[in-house]
Amino acid sequence: MSHDIVLETEALCKYWGGIKALDNMNLAFRANSLHGIVGPNGAGKSTLLNLLCGTYEPTSGRILHNGEAIDSIKPYEFARRGIGRGFQKTNIYPSATCLENCCIAAQRRIGGNFNIFRWRHNDQLLKEIADEALQRVGLGSRRDTVAAKISYGEQRQLEIAMVLATAPSVLLLDEPMAGMGHEESQLIIDLLKNLKSDYCIVLVEHDMDAVFELSDQLTVMVNGQHLVTGTVDEVRDDVRVKEAYLGQGDEVF
């Protein structure tokens, strides 16, 4: 079983001074499945994602990628290992076209980044990768539109396309549906359903319906602590979860 664990944390901690943003987190993320992470505000979900993609350095504990410890490598090396990151706030290149956005993502892998003699617009391979990523998220028709001019929901899709263009094995997504209408959310849900058979996806999301619908594994966090991990049904029936989190009703959101 252990061979299909792609990403793993061992006793992972992150303290900000005396505040324990994340305490003793032991999680395993499996290939070709979607691992949802939920919890009230301040539970440490985003902190966990920031640790997993190298934005923050852990205070203690280890992160293992395919069995190798990667907690001390540089932030850009996470992406090179195939750990792709989508941000909570839309994080794209607004003045470039959608295709160009994906080309930037794909070019890192294709190479020639320091080549000042090679014209940027004439590589078929690069465009094919970028096109494919755009098609995959359903933005094929927006190929030549400037990213700032597409809708908010489409920008979120574009961000996922950019991550896909880097050929990742792990997708870390931080609230991809935040601030979206129902129809737009449904688009992302369909997209993630489609993607989770090929990637290891870690999804932090406030939209409970979406998380319950998508997750193979679900982790509930409260105050930087791990509360419970299991399948959706296990979590839903867990007494502790009901007490700590779901029992409080909707006002936590």
Place this chain on the structure above:
Amino acid sequence: MFLTNKTEAWFFWVFFPLALLAPLFLEQNEFYVSKITTVVILAIFVMSLDYLIGRCGMVTLGHSMFYGLGGYLFVMLAPEYETVNFWVYTFYICVIAAAIALIVGVVVLRTSGIYMIMITLAIAQMCFYFFSDSIHWGGNDGLFIYIKPETSIFGLSFFDLDNVTHFYYFCLLSLFNCLVFFRMVLRSRFGRVMDAIRENPQRTTALGYNIFLFRLASYAMASALGAYAGYLFALQYGYVNPSMLSWQLSGTALVMSILGGMGTIYGAIMGTLVYEGLHYSLEHLTEHWLLLMGIFIIALVMLFKSGIAGFLESLLEKRS
């Protein structure tokens, strides 16, 4: 064609033919030819700064350090009473300046924004005081270059550095090459990464780029060209002086770059021309020319929010 838009093409076809013809009108007067040579050299310097500020998002107030080093490196390296080869020393100076930039850059690029301005300024001032206080390198008065280099390449010499017109055309060619070079850089894959870094460094890191290395490479590149401009300046007047290293020069170049339109590269030429044109005409009007200059600069910046190039683009590109 390497020109990106109509405005640039328009500028290109107006500026370079006019600049080529300029010495014909000024033939009687070597003073004016050497004056516009200085402007052309300055434009190279401003262009390299424009690339750093406008294209890489690295605001530096210490770029004059490399301008000055270009001159001083020649004086330090070349034997005083022997004729040396121009091309060999061009190579030396650019390579050494780039090497210095790599070392300085490692420190400078750890900062950004206002802190970067402070640290570049501090390093440039250190360099300034080193040369202005060292007796061996001429102190406050600087040093003379007694013998100018010869320009033969494979035994052929196409021009003479002592001939004012020859030197003007050579500087103009250098400016042209710089423009072509930067255009090439910007449309290359390296340029794509630099654009990405300027627009969103966080995203670029998350995509797996080591943005530090890209910035360092850009810094070294621009610094080498800044040093080249300083080298030409030193050769033109036959001396080096600590004022070449002063922060005022960095500031002036910054104004020229902003005036021309940051990040447009060709705008650097316009900014330099307008600034120096104003400078020259006002200087003859009154001794309080700086006062008038200030008013003009404020007016121009208020009028052209994205520089002269930006203004022209808004006029010319609208229809397309």
